[in-house]
Each structure stands twice: as C-alpha cells, then as structure tokens.
Amino acid sequence: MASPLNERKEQILRAVVINYVKTAEPVGSRTVSRSHKMGLSSATIRNEMADLEELGYLIQPHTSAGRIPTQLGYRYYVDNLMDLNDLSADEDLVLSNSLSAEKMREIEQIINNSARVLSSATNQTSLIMGPQFKKSAFHQLRILPLDEKRSLVVLITDTGFIKNKVIDMQQQLSQTELHQVVSYLNQKLYGLTIDQVTTSLINELKRDLFRRLEILEQAFILLEESLKEEKQIRVFLGGTTNILNQPEFKDVDKIRRMLNLFEQEPLLFKILEDTSSESENDIVVRIGAENEHEDIKECTLITGTYKIHDKTLGTVGVLGPTRMDYSRVITVMRRLVDHLNHSLSS
Amino acid sequence: MASPLNERKEQILRAVVINYVKTAEPVGSRTVSRSHKMGLSSATIRNEMADLEELGYLIQPHTSAGRIPTQLGYRYYVDNLMDLNDLSADEDLVLSNSLSAEKMREIEQIINNSARVLSSATNQTSLIMGPQFKKSAFHQLRILPLDEKRSLVVLITDTGFIKNKVIDMQQQLSQTELHQVVSYLNQKLYGLTIDQVTTSLINELKRDLFRRLEILEQAFILLEESLKEEKQIRVFLGGTTNILNQPEFKDVDKIRRMLNLFEQEPLLFKILEDTSSESENDIVVRIGAENEHEDIKECTLITGTYKIHDKTLGTVGVLGPTRMDYSRVITVMRRLVDHLNHSLSS
DNA sequence: TTTAGCACTCTGGGCACCAGAGTGCTAAAG
DNA sequence: CTTTAGCACTCTGGTGCCCAGAGTGCTAAA
The missing domain is CATH 1.10.10.10 (Winged helix-like DNA-binding domain superfamily/Winged helix DNA-binding domain)
Known part of the structure; x- marks a missing residue:
C-alpha cells in the first residue's frame, strides 16, 4: 500500500x-x-x-x-x-514455566496469570478480556433447590463453562413442577448462543409458561438479569505500572489519563472488542491514531484472540507507547495465545 | 498520652x-x-x-x-x-443514592461500587477487602451431579454465602452413595468456621470415608483446594488515580512505588488485616510511620470493618498522604460502613 | 506578655550563556 | 550522477546568577 x-x-x-x-x-x-x-x-x-x-x-x-x-x-x-526473531531458548523456557505453573486452576486465575506474564515479558501493560461467555452456545440449564427460599441456577455451555447464580424463590415449587419448567426451558434454548437469548425470547417463554405456572416470576427476572450481566465482561490488567518506565509517560498528566482509562473496564472492553472484529485469527497491530479511542492515540495496541475448541472467546492485548519493540511483543503474544488455547481446551 | x-x-x-x-x-x-x-x-x-x-x-x-x-x-x-462535622444534607443524599442504586446485586458488585463511592467522596484511594469467607461458619455442603463427569460442589455458610465449584469426578457415584458421603460430611463439619476446616481435619475425614468409598479422591483434593483458595481474598480498589492529584505524589518514582503496591493484592490484604486486629468496632487511623509497611510510611491509612449479622467480615480502608482531610474521611467511612452492614445483612 | 520593626534566609522563576549534537548546503571527489 | 568532506547554522538542556517574595528570629518598646 x-x-x-x-x-x-x-x-x-x-x-x-x-x-x-x-x-x-x-x-x-x-x-x-x-x-x-x-x-x-x-x-x-x-x-x-x-x-x-x-x-x-x-x-x-x-x-x-x-x-x-x-x-x-x-x-x-x-x-x-520487521523480522520476527524467535525467543531465545532461555526466555522460552522462562515463559512456558511461568505460564504452566500449577496445573489445576480456575479459568480466572489462568487469565490473571497470563496478564502478569505477558506484561512482564514485554515491559508493557497487558489487557486480557475474560472469556466471552455470550459467544458460547447454551447447553443445559439446571435449577437446584438449596433450602426453603433459595435455589441455584446453573447454566452450562458447549465450551464447558458453568455459570451459576443463587436466586430467591417467592414460592416453593415441587420437584416435579420444577422439572417441568426446566426441561421446557432446555428444550427451547438448546444450541442457541448466549447472545441469541434476548429479552424478547425470554418474555415469550415467560408467557408460555405462565399459562401453566405463575410462580416463576422472580426466577425469570433473575435469569434475565444474570444473562445481561454476562455481557459486561471482566478485563484483566497486568503491569499497569510499566508505563511509568516509559519516558513518553514522564508527564504526570498523561499518566493520569492512562490510569484513568485503566480503571474503566467497559471502555477497555470496547477497545479490545473493536480490534477483534478486524481479524479473528492473527495478531492485529494498531499504531497511534489508528486507534479509535482518544486517550490511546499516542499508543500502540497489539491484540490477539484466544479460543476454546476453535471458538473465539476473548482478546488479549498489549498497550504501550508507539515506540515499542513490535517484534518482541508479537512473538511473545503468539506464544501466549498458543498456550492459552491449549490450556483452556483441556 | x-x-x-x-x-x-x-x-x-x-x-x-x-x-x-x-x-x-x-x-x-x-x-x-x-x-x-x-x-x-x-x-x-x-x-x-x-x-x-x-x-x-x-x-x-x-x-x-x-x-x-x-x-x-x-x-x-x-x-x-478534630471535630467530626456531619456531611451536608446534599452530600448525604448523593452518598446514599450512589450506594443504594440498583438493589439487586451480587456482593462483589456491592463492594466494588462501595470502593468507587468511597474514593470519589474522599478523593483518595480506597481499598476494600472482600468478605472474609473463612470467618463464616460451615453450614451445609451439597454435591450436585451435572453430567457424567462433572459435579458441582456447593458450600453454604451461616452468613448466607454460597460458594460453588465445579469438580471432575474420576468415577461415577450412584445417587445413594453420594448422599451417604455428603450427609456424613455435613454432620462432621457443621458449625465449624471455615478457618477451622484444616487440612488435617480433611485428611481425617478422608481416611474415614475411604474405608467405605475409595472413589472420592479427586473430590477431596478439590474441596481442600477450594478452601485454601478462599484464604487469599480479593481486595477491591477504587480511585487509584486519585493519588496523582496529590502534590506529594508529583514525583514519578513515588507514584510507581504506590501503584506497584496496588498491584500486589496479597500485600494489600496483609496491610488491611493488620489494622483490623487493632479495633474490631471503630475506625482506626494509622498515620505515617505508624504503618508497618515500608511503602506507606508517608501515608495515612484509615480503616473500618464491616459485618454481617454482627460477624466481622472484612475491612474497608482509605489510603492517602498524611495531609488528608481526616474528619471528612472518617465521617464518610462511618456512613459507608453503616450502609454496607445494612445492605449485606438483608 | 504582646507587638512592631528589622535584618536575615531560603526558594523559585527568569535570564543569559555555552557546549553539544545534528542539520542543510555547497563544493569537490569519485 | 552519486557520494563525501567541510562548514556555518540552529536548537536544546544544563549551569550559574540575580532578584522578588515570603517568612522567620530577635530585639526593643508598649
């Protein structure tokens, strides 16, 4: 070009x-x-x-x-x-060690750890979007009574995520009634992505069910809310202090703007999501004003995506001044994404 | 004195x-x-x-x-x-509004929101320790099979917390076997605080059960791990950028040390926990070198505790330079803690 | 015991100065 | 035509100096 x-x-x-x-x-x-x-x-x-x-x-x-x-x-x-030279054998070792330490872990911890590793390997700030639940497909819904007043709603997706939420029930349901409702819902929702479970669909289901059971009002409100909630996803940060080492951030005012940005999770989410649309498979480099968001127009954002079973779930990013070791960051990110894909799919 | x-x-x-x-x-x-x-x-x-x-x-x-x-x-x-003048009616209104917006919320959100409100009302950085699960007492354990391989372990405490975790089962258990195990565990653990459920106790139970069922190995490992995990508790931060407005932090190096501290959750936890031992009921003010930790010896930390049903669950703190509006911070914190106690207990 | 007055001290901003680094241009060399 | 040496020029950043302003401590008078 x-x-x-x-x-x-x-x-x-x-x-x-x-x-x-x-x-x-x-x-x-x-x-x-x-x-x-x-x-x-x-x-x-x-x-x-x-x-x-x-x-x-x-x-x-x-x-x-x-x-x-x-x-x-x-x-x-x-x-x-740019030529993407490989990492030295040493570094490679360090990287995979710190990534794979302690096998058994919650997904949240894996991601948190990845953010830390990524930032320290690149000396920049890293952002990792938590798994995008809403792109998973609905697999199974369970409602499990806990005591007189409360039940646990469990939502299982095809990617193996399990979300759960405690709800208060206004009235008690018998086992059989509950069973009826749940199996009806499962039948209707099976295979849809969480994205597709819209408010209107829920309302429709609600109308259907109300003819039979008029007691689940609260359960529905909570189901709906819990789905809505999933749309705002956590963004994990690593090495936010690294920008302080960059000479381009010796001005306190710039630092403030940056850190302010870091505190606004929804904004970070939006920034990451923007790039992920561009290329689902490879690494995207956004230099300076190529970024949409005002506060990072003097920065470079490098992003990649991670998957479970070939389904893109989230975005990982490195943010720093345009003066950045592009080749290194890209190399490290490739490694990291590979590792994430691998360890999440198992 | x-x-x-x-x-x-x-x-x-x-x-x-x-x-x-x-x-x-x-x-x-x-x-x-x-x-x-x-x-x-x-x-x-x-x-x-x-x-x-x-x-x-x-x-x-x-x-x-x-x-x-x-x-x-x-x-x-x-x-x-110092005289603790009350907040103006206006401010009081603003405060309670922003605290009580949207009734239905997860505890995590309540606390996160509190941190934000506290920091913006004081113009300082706020730290709030997540609920200290381990001080709650064990109430009930449930194991709910999800599919062939997985089950959901649900732990209910007397303070109304519900923790859950998905586990992989190596082998399947029949409903009755499962029921046996669960009721045995409930009987043994009932009323103990989570703190008291030590590894040695778990091992003992394990030995007992192995005589009957030798298949729960993995379930136990995970129970144990999930308890251990609870000991490291999230600390929610609000307004970390506020320190940048303080003239005592115009030195980039000080900023770095501070932000570095903020990234180390376990350390923050320790700092907060230290003060909570001092007074369970009122607000503690630690000025400058009265603080143990080296990096905040030029700061003041003001802390209070919040409770559910008169059981202390966590600590909330405000951290800033020693030059701080003590009376205002203390007043706001009193309000906030009251509100937290109230909204968590319901 | 309080106050007015005064000499003294320290900071911080403004200004001039200079060395150093790097440029653009010209003219000669290849 | 391309490359290079030479040179005058420009801009930055550090250093030293000066001075106004703010505030003090001390002395002597009220």
Whole structure:
C-alpha cells in the first residue's frame, strides 16, 4: 500500500526504528552510518533521511535533532521490515514455566496469570478480556433447590463453562413442577448462543409458561438479569505500572489519563472488542491514531484472540507507547495465545 | 498520652493542620493570625509556633518557610482537636443514592461500587477487602451431579454465602452413595468456621470415608483446594488515580512505588488485616510511620470493618498522604460502613 | 506578655550563556 | 550522477546568577 521504498531507504528506516525503540532518543545520521555497518557516510544518510522525512516516515522533533519514526514509519516497519526473531531458548523456557505453573486452576486465575506474564515479558501493560461467555452456545440449564427460599441456577455451555447464580424463590415449587419448567426451558434454548437469548425470547417463554405456572416470576427476572450481566465482561490488567518506565509517560498528566482509562473496564472492553472484529485469527497491530479511542492515540495496541475448541472467546492485548519493540511483543503474544488455547481446551 | 498543650497552642496547631490540609503549602504565622480570627499578631503566633516546633508537632521544610504538621502533630489533631462535622444534607443524599442504586446485586458488585463511592467522596484511594469467607461458619455442603463427569460442589455458610465449584469426578457415584458421603460430611463439619476446616481435619475425614468409598479422591483434593483458595481474598480498589492529584505524589518514582503496591493484592490484604486486629468496632487511623509497611510510611491509612449479622467480615480502608482531610474521611467511612452492614445483612 | 520593626534566609522563576549534537548546503571527489 | 568532506547554522538542556517574595528570629518598646 505504501509506496515501496528502495532498499537503502528501507535499511535506514529500519535502523532508525530499531535504534529509537531501544534508546528513546532521536537518531542522527552519524549514529545510523556507524552502527549499522552500511558503508555510507553520514552525509549520504543525511540526504536519505531528509527524503524519508519528506515522504512522511520520519520526523524531527526540532531542527538540529535526530529523527524519530512517524506513525507511518512504524507502520511501514511492521508491514515490511520487521523480522520476527524467535525467543531465545532461555526466555522460552522462562515463559512456558511461568505460564504452566500449577496445573489445576480456575479459568480466572489462568487469565490473571497470563496478564502478569505477558506484561512482564514485554515491559508493557497487558489487557486480557475474560472469556466471552455470550459467544458460547447454551447447553443445559439446571435449577437446584438449596433450602426453603433459595435455589441455584446453573447454566452450562458447549465450551464447558458453568455459570451459576443463587436466586430467591417467592414460592416453593415441587420437584416435579420444577422439572417441568426446566426441561421446557432446555428444550427451547438448546444450541442457541448466549447472545441469541434476548429479552424478547425470554418474555415469550415467560408467557408460555405462565399459562401453566405463575410462580416463576422472580426466577425469570433473575435469569434475565444474570444473562445481561454476562455481557459486561471482566478485563484483566497486568503491569499497569510499566508505563511509568516509559519516558513518553514522564508527564504526570498523561499518566493520569492512562490510569484513568485503566480503571474503566467497559471502555477497555470496547477497545479490545473493536480490534477483534478486524481479524479473528492473527495478531492485529494498531499504531497511534489508528486507534479509535482518544486517550490511546499516542499508543500502540497489539491484540490477539484466544479460543476454546476453535471458538473465539476473548482478546488479549498489549498497550504501550508507539515506540515499542513490535517484534518482541508479537512473538511473545503468539506464544501466549498458543498456550492459552491449549490450556483452556483441556 | 501526648503532653497536653494549652488552649492557644491547640488552636494554632489546629489552624495549621486545617490550612495545610487545604492548601498543601507551609502555613506562615501571618496566615494563621489573619484567617483564624484569634486576636493575636503574627509575632505572637510566631513564638507559639516556634514552641510547637520544639515540642515536635510542627516542622519547617526550610528556614524561612511556614510550618507543616509532623506525624505527631496530625496524631494530636486527630486525637484531641478534630471535630467530626456531619456531611451536608446534599452530600448525604448523593452518598446514599450512589450506594443504594440498583438493589439487586451480587456482593462483589456491592463492594466494588462501595470502593468507587468511597474514593470519589474522599478523593483518595480506597481499598476494600472482600468478605472474609473463612470467618463464616460451615453450614451445609451439597454435591450436585451435572453430567457424567462433572459435579458441582456447593458450600453454604451461616452468613448466607454460597460458594460453588465445579469438580471432575474420576468415577461415577450412584445417587445413594453420594448422599451417604455428603450427609456424613455435613454432620462432621457443621458449625465449624471455615478457618477451622484444616487440612488435617480433611485428611481425617478422608481416611474415614475411604474405608467405605475409595472413589472420592479427586473430590477431596478439590474441596481442600477450594478452601485454601478462599484464604487469599480479593481486595477491591477504587480511585487509584486519585493519588496523582496529590502534590506529594508529583514525583514519578513515588507514584510507581504506590501503584506497584496496588498491584500486589496479597500485600494489600496483609496491610488491611493488620489494622483490623487493632479495633474490631471503630475506625482506626494509622498515620505515617505508624504503618508497618515500608511503602506507606508517608501515608495515612484509615480503616473500618464491616459485618454481617454482627460477624466481622472484612475491612474497608482509605489510603492517602498524611495531609488528608481526616474528619471528612472518617465521617464518610462511618456512613459507608453503616450502609454496607445494612445492605449485606438483608 | 504582646507587638512592631528589622535584618536575615531560603526558594523559585527568569535570564543569559555555552557546549553539544545534528542539520542543510555547497563544493569537490569519485 | 552519486557520494563525501567541510562548514556555518540552529536548537536544546544544563549551569550559574540575580532578584522578588515570603517568612522567620530577635530585639526593643508598649
């Protein structure tokens, strides 16, 4: 898409990106000519860099400073220049160790842990969306009486999730009545995704049942509410303090805006969900203003999705300044997603 | 305990505290003499302030600056000088509105919401410990088969909590076998607090049962684990970004240390638990170095406890710089705790 | 005992200055 | 035509200096 650069310009752009990501300082022509063993003098590089600036890939913070990549520059780098080197054997080991420690765990813990690992492996902030229950299909509903007043509603999905909720019953139901209602509901709901269980469907069922049993009012309210509730999903954060290490966040005001964002779960959810629509299968890189949300227009968000039994359940993301080690983050995220898929499906 | 000051010194100390809390600027003698309508010249105040400094209640950041309270000064203020004025009718309304919005809620949501309200009403960071399950008493255990491989273990406490967990069963049990096991367990465990259900007790029960049924191994492992898990309790945070508004946290390094602390749930739990031992019933104020933990020795932590049916279940806290509006925080917290107690008990 | 007056001290903002880094341009060399 | 050396120019960031302002402590008078 971007007009292709010639070999030499590409090399220089790559050099600038790599250098700038590492040092966070504008990169001068001299640095490029020395450190990247292309047999050219700084003057030549200088000319090329002036071209690259004109083309929109580089920019100078002020005259007589080195150059830094623009958003377009990073984009070109990610699309054409970056090579995804593997992790070192050491790191790989560390990563899989910290991911697979303690086999037996609740899904929530697995995800929480993943967030921590991801953030510490990338030195950025990580966000992981909890499993998107609503994309699972309805499998079975059970209502289990606990005592005189309360029952436990259990919802089982085809992906193996089990959601449950305690409800107060206004009146008691006999075992057989309960059985009737439950089997009716199961029959009607089987195979639908949770998404498809709309309020109107519930109302319809309610009308049907009311002819027979007029006592389940509260149970229905609660079923409905419990489904609605599932639409707001937890987002797990890891390494929120990592942004403080980034020089682009030495301004307290920026920090505040960022942390404020982190406190707003629904917003994070929306941000993650936006990207997941783009590509269900691979990793998505959103650089700077490519992001919709105002507060992260100076950041890069890299996301991937995880699945159970080939059903996409949630999104994992890494958020940091545009000056980010793209190749590393992507590599680590690939590994992590693989691992998540694997350990959730078992 | 502290050697009592004379009336005038108390007035001056109070004036300095109030002024400093409001402005975050060292308070000079002139300010005190003017704003607090005691008919004294700045020179007189100056002498008294010099005395207060010698006594350890005030300190100067540098010669020729105003004074600020020391930890001792705050302590004296809190113990002897502070008056707990009520909230204005308006505020009171706002507070109870935001607390009681949407009646039907899970306990987790109630607490999460409380944390948010508390932080925004005080402009500080709030921490609320989730309900301390382990202090509840065991009431009833149920095991409900879901399908061929899985069962749902439900644990009901005397405080009305219901914990549940899905377990995999290696082998199937008949209804009657299951019933036997469950009623045996209920009989043995009834009335014990969760704290008292130790590993050794579980092992004992296990031995007993193995004579009859050798198949419940996994169920037991999971019961045990699920109990252990309860010991690490969630801490809900609200308003972590509020510390950024405090001038004492304009240093990025301090911010980092603070936020780092906030990410370590077990530590927060420990910090909260420490204070709860001190007084079960009223509000505890820990000023500066009175706090055990190194990272909050420049902060003040104010805590209270909430209960269900007169059983203490958790701790709520407000954390901020020592320069904090003590009276306001304490008042708000009283209200909040009352409300929590009330809404949890119903 | 209180107060007015005064000399003294410390901070923080503003300003000038300078070294350092890096540039763009020109002219020569390949 | 491309590359390179040279040079003048520009901008930043740190340093040192100055000064107003705020507040103090002390002394002497009320």
